[in-house]
Amino acid sequence: MAELITLARPYAKAAFERAKAQQALAEWAEVLNAAGQVAADEATRQLLTDPGLAEQKKAEVILECTGQSVSEEQRNFLMILADNRRLALLPEIATLFNSFRAELERTIDINVSSAFELTDAQQQQLAQALSKKLDRNVRIDATLDKSLIGGLVVRTGDLVIDASVRGKLTKLAESLGS
The missing domain is CATH 3.40.30 (Glutaredoxin)
Structure with missing residues (x-):
């Protein structure tokens, strides 16, 4: 668990800094929380470990399952996670993002x-x-x-x-x- 948090921290910090600069903390939190819930689902976890499915397609599936409308930057953030094979970290990223936000507020x-x-x-x-x-x-x-x-x-x-x-x-x- 500690290793996952360590891996997730730089991504969460980057998302938080970008959301803060855009003054869109609530919108980013909503998207990350929804994506984190989708990624935590057992069926999604199995999908994320499927080597036959392209990483970009995995990110698209997560975006579709959230039911959220996302900005171009939020979409790009998820694609960067996909490129780095870090989509499984979304629950930890959402948790860290929320703790950064709570500390700020x-x-x-x-x-x-x-x-x-x-x-x-x-x-x-x-x-x-x-x-x-x-x-x-x-x-x-x-x-x-x-x-x-x-x-x-x-x-x-x-x-x-x-x-x-x-x-x-x-x-x-x-x-x-x-």
């Missing part, structure tokens, strides 16, 4: 798992509190997890805040066991 995506559905007001209050703590604009993706019993678990990157009843019970069991 000072945003962060946070996954919040809760035992009960959060209202819009609760999500907004949580986003404001996390914004202050993390010094970033926060976008929340809320999911329901009844196994938490109560409370919530906040995840972003390597940061995990477990304020769930299940988490507290686990800590209590561990402390009683030691």
